[in-house]
Amino acid sequence: MTTVKSRGSYIREHCSVVKQTAADILCAHCGSECSTTHVVSNELDFCCRGCSTVHQILKENGLDRYYELAERPGISLNRRSRSDYSYLEDPAVAAQFIEFEDQTQARVRFEVPAIHCSSCIWLLENLNRLHPGILLVRVHFLEKYASIRFDKELISLREIAELLESIGYEPNISLKSGSKEERKHADHKLSLRIAVAGFCFGNAMLFSFPEYLGMNALNGGAFKPLFSWLNFGLAIPALLYSGSEYLTSAYRALRKKVLHINVPLAIGMIALFLRSGYEIISETGPGYFDSLTGLIFFLLVGKWFQERTYAHISFDRDYRSYFPLAVHVLESGTERVKLLSDLAVGDRLRIRNGELIPADGILLNGRASIDYSFVTGESIPVSKELGEMVYAGGKQCGERIEMEITKEVSQGKLTRLWNEYGIQEKETALHSFTDKVSKYFTIGLLTIAALTLIFWSFSSVSTGFFAFTSVLIVACPCALALSSPFALSNTMRILGKHEFYLRNSRAVESLAGVDRVVFDKTGTLTLASEFEIEYRGDDLSTSELQLLRSMLAQSNHPLSRSLYLHLENYSTVEIETFREIAGLGLEASAGELSMRVGSGTFVGSGTAKLKQTHVGISVNGVFKGYFLLKNKYRSGLRAVLSRLKEQGFRLGLLSGDGEGEKNRVRTLFPEIEDLFFGKDPVEKLELVENYRRQGDKVLMLGDGLNDAGALAVSDVGVVLTESVNNFTPAAKGILKASKLEELPSFIRLSKATMRVIYISFGISIIYNIAGLSFAVQGMLSPVLAAVLMPLSSISVVVFNTVATNYLARREGLK
Amino acid sequence: MTVIFFLIGCSMILAGGFLAAFFWSVRNGQHDDLHAPGVRVLFDDELTDKPNIDNESLCKKNNSITTTV
Numbered sequence: 015m016t017t018v019k020s021r022g023s024y025i026r027e028h029c030s031v032v033k034q035t036a037a038d039i040l041c042a043h044c045g046s047e048c049s050t051t052h053v054v055s056n057e058l059d060f061c062c063r064g065c066s067t068v069h070q071i072l073k074e075n076g077l078d079r080y081y082e083l084a085e086r087p088g089i090s091l092n093r094r095s096r097s098d099y100s101y102l103e104d105p106a107v108a109a110q111f112i113e114f115e116d117q118t119q120a121r122v123r124f125e126v127p128a129i130h131c132s133s134c135i136w137l138l139e140n141l142n143r144l145h146p147g148i149l150l151v152r153v154h155f156l157e158k159y160a161s162i163r164f165d166k167e168l169i170s171l172r173e174i175a176e177l178l179e180s181i182g183y184e185p186n187i188s189l190k191s192g193s194k195e196e197r198k199h200a201d202h203k204l205s206l207r208i209a210v211a212g213f214c215f216g217n218a219m220l221f222s223f224p225e226y227l228g229m230n231a232l233n234g235g236a237f238k239p240l241f242s243w244l245n246f247g248l249a250i251p252a253l254l255y256s257g258s259e260y261l262t263s264a265y266r267a268l269r270k271k272v273l274h275i276n277v278p279l280a281i282g283m284i285a286l287f288l289r290s291g292y293e294i295i296s297e298t299g300p301g302y303f304d305s306l307t308g309l310i311f312f313l314l315v316g317k318w319f320q321e322r323t324y325a326h327i328s329f330d331r332d333y334r335s336y337f338p339l340a341v342h343v344l345e346s347g348t349e350r351v352k353l354l355s356d357l358a359v360g361d362r363l364r365i366r367n368g369e370l371i372p373a374d375g376i377l378l379n380g381r382a383s384i385d386y387s388f389v390t391g392e393s394i395p396v397s398k399e400l401g402e403m404v405y406a407g408g409k410q411c412g413e414r415i416e417m418e419i420t421k422e423v424s425q426g427k428l429t430r431l432w433n434e435y436g437i438q439e440k441e442t443a444l445h446s447f448t449d450k451v452s453k454y455f456t457i458g459l460l461t462i463a464a465l466t467l468i469f470w471s472f473s474s475v476s477t478g479f480f481a482f483t484s485v486l487i488v489a490c491p492c493a494l495a496l497s498s499p500f501a502l503s504n505t506m507r508i509l510g511k512h513e514f515y516l517r518n519s520r521a522v523e524s525l526a527g528v529d530r531v532v533f534d535k536t537g538t539l540t541l542a543s544e545f546e547i548e549y550r551g552d553d554l555s556t557s558e559l560q561l562l563r564s565m566l567a568q569s570n571h572p573l574s575r576s577l578y579l580h581l582e583n584y585s586t587v588e589i590e591t592f593r594e595i596a597g598l599g600l601e602a603s604a605g606e607l608s609m610r611v612g613s614g615t616f617v618g619s620g621t622a623k624l625k626q627t628h629v630g631i632s633v634n635g636v637f638k639g640y641f642l643l644k645n646k647y648r649s650g651l652r653a654v655l656s657r658l659k660e661q662g663f664r665l666g667l668l669s670g671d672g673e674g675e676k677n678r679v680r681t682l683f684p685e686i687e688d689l690f691f692g693k694d695p696v697e698k699l700e701l702v703e704n705y706r707r708q709g710d711k712v713l714m715l716g717d718g719l720n721d722a723g724a725l726a727v728s729d730v731g732v733v734l735t736e737s738v739n740n741f742t743p744a745a746k747g748i749l750k751a752s753k754l755e756e757l758p759s760f761i762r763l764s765k766a767t768m769r770v771i772y773i774s775f776g777i778s779i780i781y782n783i784a785g786l787s788f789a790v791q792g793m794l795s796p797v798l799a800a801v802l803m804p805l806s807s808i809s810v811v812v813f814n815t816v817a818t819n820y821l822a823r824r825e826g827l828k
Numbered sequence: 829m830t831v832i833f834f835l836i837g838c839s840m841i842l843a844g845g846f847l848a849a850f851f852w853s854v855r856n857g858q859h860d861d862l863h864a865p866g867v868r869v870l871f872d873d874e875l876t877d878k879p880n881i882d883n884e885s886l887c888k889k890n891n892s893i894t895t896t897v
Contacts, residue, residue, distance in 0.1 A: 135868065136867075136871050139868065154860065154861045154864065155867075156860070156862070156863060156864075157860075157861070202855065206850075209850050209851070213843060217840070217843060240833070240836075
């Protein structure tokens, strides 16, 4: 029925040659460098068998246009294990993804993080050519999901997930994407509000034109009342629909006895509305409805600009989006699928190669070799003996294991961190510069208005009210309210171009205030999969090294891969026997030579007690020596640290590793003042909190789940990642690891942005003083207001945008 | 000049119509994804007339492959 064959059969049929090394050759499928597992098929180069298989599948199904729409668009399948989607057969699980269903058809929505170019859209929307059961696919590019309509008779949900995975578009299936949260329509609401405000503003300006041009006498003044009343009619939806948020938010703020920026804005709006309404009803003037509608329009545009964020990047993933949706449970000897949310203490789990351990528990069966790279950033798997505790968040590499849960999923060592601290999106709005200023601004404004009222009341009460409302109108801090959104979000956009993604524009302001930078070590300062390798022991002969390299080539273990690359000067030889024992090591023989590579106990030496990562070697049963693997620090790190130091930051390092590295770090990076080793996630969190209690503003850089707590409590938590689509703990920002070198420039730009905001504040004060000098004299005319208000708003917006762009260029960030 | 009364009525109805159209399009989800639809338009052309040509040329070029499978 299906035209897709298994990968295995393709490899046997088409991958004629498997070369061992190649430098600077790019994979025809995914564009990554062909290194250890270079495959040549159909005269094209591929970085791995997975890529070559996908290429073959697409070609056979007439889908090679995929490669024409974008250059090397594929998703690398290297080093990826296949997921087990059997839980999707469970109707309860499937129901969480099915959006719509009838007798024969159903529609499912899968999050596919790998969607990145036009080719992806094309391929996914032509998925029906790969399987007749697929009826229609629609890709949502920005939010990166695919909505798939399929024939239930021909294909199951599990098969769809497997089909997607087989061509590299692995669906992201987790509790979070499964739960049917109502999509927020706040975004829609804002654009509708802008549309209404824009409509009213445009028309009100048109109807105010005769007034601007002094054509009062036109046609005997018959149009004047009509235009005024039309303006009145336009102002009502603008104020009550478009501007309603400002009014309600100001009301809430006043009830809490807080004066944030919306208070003077709301006062200005109400003053404008009442004064204009009074003028029109009493037929004393044309009112200021054009200014009112314009004000609301500009404010909303500023808000829209500020609320634009990176829709495709999730900043608040918690453990639910990382853990699988369901796991295999052993119940009275038979295996069945159980939803993660139904797991209870005492359940016996079966974890296969590449699967994640979802809860803390005790190892009952099998040899566990657990990769905790998501937790600690350390990519070398940790071996566990029977009866030992295994903690949630690790990935089993190797044989199938069984474990018994001792703590509920939500009570695990890691997950508790989230439940207790979570990501506390502290309402920074009240601490922002604009809000600090607006407090004094409001008080000053009301004082001036009251004084004006009292002063004029001695001569004439009506002039007094006229001047009073004029002050409130002209002092409306539109420019002040617009400057931060435009400056901050423009800076956020510039940082995003350099692959430093901030959760929202307010984070730029937090970043500018930072005075202490704290790093995690493993995975953040060090590279996850590269090591400095050193050999200790008796020298190995060339033939021994050749055998060693040949056996390493057979293994997928990260240590084997690193050592294999280290020994690139030696050629490989034919191996006669080969055995890989998960958690222990490799064994192979060729001719007279037999060799064991792996842990201390496996090669029969006393190095088991060695605290550093090492790989032991024994030849014909005799221990020869061992390779020491030390974490390699990111290149250019020294320069980054010294630049940060120059800028006056206090630097610190928090590591979960033992003290073994302390001296090395101290000599390599004397810039770092405070070194803390052997800290568990909770201690990391407490250290950061301590700094904050001292009054420091902390920028925390981390990568793994063990930093999640510290990231959450810091002022700005930033996650370093190799790819934005990877899983990252909740944080305010996500920084691509290769851009770490630019971090000092990023911070400088955010500081410069704050200076731009201070200057705009000065500009808007000048406008206000100019306007007030007319207003207190009771001389504010509608035309003057109509000119002054948009002029101040637009000039501030232009200034902020131009200035931040200029500063970014000066920092070399353009 | 009294015609202006009529014209204003027309212009308000027209502008209101556009506003209503915008409301409809937003609620209909037309502004949700601004990238995919633009690209998709170009794909549809290819789908209707190109696949046959593609397959033919593919068969000629890679005769050896198609026969072995």
